[in-house]
Amino acid sequence: MVGGMTCAACVGRVEKKLNRLEGVSATVNLATGRARIDHPVSLPLEKLVATVERAGFTASLPEPASPSNAHVAPPAGGPDSPTPREGTRDPAWDRLMVTLLLSAPVLVLSMVPAWQFRNWQWLCLTLAAPVAAWSAWPFHQRALRGLRHGEATMDTLVSLGVAASFSWSCYALFGGGAGVPGMTMPFSLLPESGGTAHIYLEAAVAVPLFVLTGRMLESRARHRTGSALSSLAELAAKDALVSVNGNERRIPIGDLQVGDHFLVRPGERVATDGTVVEGNSALDLSLITGESRPVEAGPGTRVVGGALNSGGLLQVRASVVGAETQLARITRLVEEAQTGKTKVQRLADSVAAVFVPAVLTVSVTVLGFWLGAGAAAQSAVTAAVAVLVVACPCALGLATPTALLAATGRGAQLGILVSGPRALESLRRVDTVVLDKTGTLTTGRMSVLGITTADGGDAVTSVRLAASVERASTHPLAAAITAHAVGLEAQPLARATDFTEVPGQAVQANVEGRLVEVGRPVDEESLPGTLRDAVRTAGKEGRSAVLVTVDGIPDSVISLGDALRSDTYRAVDRLRRLGLDPVMATGDSEATARAVAGQLGITDVHAAVRPEDKAALVKRLKEEGRQVAVVGDGVNDAAALAEADLGIAMSSGADAAIGAADITLTREDIQTLPDAVHLARQTLGTIRINLLWAFGYNLVTVPLAAVGLLNPMFAAAAMSASSLLVVCNSLRLRTWSPATGGRAHQPSRLNTGFQETE
Known part of the structure; x- marks a missing residue:
């Protein structure tokens, strides 16, 4: 985790410091506050932490994987998350509220000349001073920290803008004639070009107010984009009810071992991946696979940790624990996907790394140009301050990671696990x-796809007799016939006696006083017409045909195969x-x-x-x-x-x-595949809109500020709104739902079977 980052320039500084280390390749994500680092084994982790700290930021190593925490990933709320733990106060919120109370009178008095009473400007100075110093202190602190390391960030621009506005106002009040009693100051959307009587205390308070508000909303929005990862972490069970020799006791999930038997009561979550040993129930897998239908579980059924038991009592034998469970793999994939970068984001980060120094150069150039052109000092300072305040690399830094956070989280909810942003880019192309x-x-399992009886025959009776014989066989086709007969919920299977088997040919037994034989048709020409046609049709369609003979008379043909999903x-x-x-x-x-x-x-x-x-x-x-x-x-x-x-x-x-x-579909529904294509296209489209806005905003507003057509107060509001619009646009992906593209015409038969398996 990397703390203290506020814009893409911060990201560029951390990455540059880390990548200077021999053999290190680092990618830093602004939205999650995480760094993904490939480094030689010989390089101590403490050196990586120290490198980040030397860049002026805080850093901490992830918790080592252990049986107790390997299956739970921390929620991706992003750096400087404003959401405090329950029962605690949020310092960022307190700072914002104090700033609002102090700034509101200054803004109102500066914008409404009719309310400007005698010596109003001195009241504004008294209220603005704590805002410019205490409220803006985080920006000043980070700016000074960056200067010590020879770097400039968004905080540098904000800090200089506040300091310049407040300093000019103090000069105007104490030495420029703005402090005389009875002075009034008309409000204008554009900067004033008159004498030194104009003060910019409204800009000095508006910049911290709008930037703090924007970052508060932005951080909360980033926190919501990571809510899918938080939900996955919350699915993990904290303990397990273990059964040993008939005795039940609860143990921490970290003490659960492979092979242990544990109980899952109705309403509880399955502790870890395993196989049902005893009991029957329905499991809700919607939060893991996105599948809304409950899944029936019984002896021999494989279950996944985090599934909700909505039925009876289950006894499960643990097969996988810790970091190798399916829930842990899903969480890890989502987390890794959210820390990556697309090509367009890497380009944006490269631009942002030189953006702040360029803005500082432009601001100094604007100040010198206007002074050299003979303009009033007030106008020159106003234009320079507006350039500092309006420039916003934050939107560039947030354009891609916030969209990826929202998209990968939504994808996990829909059953689409993306390994990284490159996979999304590839999927779109x-x-x-x-x-x-x-x-x-296909389902990958053999099943009964059709039953054709001889004239006057009963299909249910025929398959019941066949299953009564086949349940003693271990052949895959026998298992499919038996499962089909049991699923019909007709009469129970009868007891078969004198069971004999001819390997590769047929099985036969006495069932309810009749000799029943089930096997591969040998002489098609000797069969009745309907059965002969059924055998030939099965062969053409790649199905397996099984002939059922009762007392030597052909009774039916059962067609089996691997059914389409x-x-x-x-x-x-x-x-x-x-x-x-x-x-x-x-x-x-x-x-x-x-x-x-x-x-x-x-x-x-x-x-x-x-x-x-x-x-x-x-x-x-x-x-x-x-x-x-x-x-x-x-x-x-x-x-x-x-x-x-x-x-x-x-x-x-x-x-x-x-x-x-690169992508894993966690649902059995193959429709998830076109959903993934839709999601990839929607995500890349959102990223392009974000970057278009981020670049376009600066291309328009910086020149306006440079020529003196933008008031610093409105520049601050525009800068905060820019980042917020990018984040809100990305948040739309959290509610995205795949369009079906219209109901396709379906053929009359969808369950086509196939003779061989891969």
Whole structure:
């Protein structure tokens, strides 16, 4: 953490000092007050802290990861956050309130000539003195600290502006005729060009008042942009109810070990990632994955720490603790994304680093020009002070980080985890998306997709008989048939006797006095017409056909496969509407790949490809000039994910795929993919608007101040408003919701099955 930074020039100073160290590469974020530093292992961390302190700022090291705190990240409220802990007073708020009480009479008397009573100017001096000294002391202090290190920041401009306004007013009062009884001063939106009787005490109090107010609002807004990270930190359980030999006791979460059994009562959060050992319940994962529907959990179900138990009692065996839990990884990804910088922000920081010295040069030049041109000293000083006050590098420094804070936080709520700002930039430029099939477009699990019975047959009875036999088998197709029959909630499965199995062919058993055989169709021509057609259709569509025979008579054909995710068609259609070209690359057979591609309208299909072939495909597409994103979930996708301009992984996939990806989709809904594209475009658009305003504001106001057309008081208000507008524009991303792009036409059958898995 780096404290005391107030503008982009401060950021540039810290980065310059750190990057001068051998082997160090540092990035400092103004909005979060965090520095991300790559450094040699041999370099002591204390030296990094000392370097920041020598630059005139405070610094502290992050808490070392431990079992008790590794899963909780501190909220990203930003430096100098004005939000005090509950039950404590906020010094920044107190300073602002005192400044307001002292400044209000000065502003009113200076702006309303009719209320200027005899010797009003001396009352204004009495009230303005503590504002110029005590209220503006933080600016003076930081300005002096910067000067000791040969650097100038935004605080330097504010400090000089206040000092110049107050000093000129004192000169006018004590030696320039402004202190005579009965003196009145007309108010004008433009600076006065008359004699020395005009005083600028209103500017001396307005500058600290407006800047303190702007920074208060700005800091609170930055605090809100980091609220998503705070919410993630609050999800982590503080303790766990452990069950040992039937005895229950609560222990701190840091004492929980892999393999421990802990209980999760209704209304409690799951302490850490694990597997349900006993009990059934519904878990609310909305704050972790963005999925609003509850997820049923029972024995064997994997659960994640932070999930809310909204049903019965669960006993869970801990499989991961500390920094490796899913909640910890999500929090870490969000935090790292918020500390990065885009290319446009690095450009803005480079400009801001030379901005303040340039403004000081312009101010001195303006003062010398007007004095040399024979203008009144009052006019020359007014123009110089207005230049100092109106210049604002704060907006440049906040343009990108506040937008990234809001966007990454909102993305985490929607189930989109972004590794950094470069990923957002890449996602916006992508024009081709290479989609894996199994586990990405499909569920990755075999399921029953259709049942065709012989004339007069009952599908429910047939699948029940088949499942009664198959539940004794370990084959994946057997498990799918059994799960389907149980899900029908018809009669319970019957007891099967005399079970026999012909490996790779069929299984058979006696069920309720009938001989039931379930297996691969061998002689299609001998089957009744409806069953023969069902077998052939399944083969064309890449499904697996299973024939059920009862007492030697063909009874039904069960079609199984890997079903498409529910919203896959709409997701691919939305990608196409966004201007992205979908490409499918799968290890499955040509028939299987063509079947799913036909359902989704994908024409560019690459089937039977090995992992190295996927990476080669991505490389070839890039050589054609395309910006390629790869979406996958398996180990076989890791090479392609790493080769792509942008890698996108499903969180349900392998760790190798997630590790190679730039973006992770934590929801099972593939619609999150076009949502991520929308979010990236919205974020980069917001950043561009912020930077356009920040640059445009200075291009307009600095020349106006230099030619004497801007009153210092209004210059101070404009400067504060500039930063505030940038932050408020970024805050709009916190409430952004993805547009569906219209309801796409969906084919009549979405659950197409596939014979092979990758």
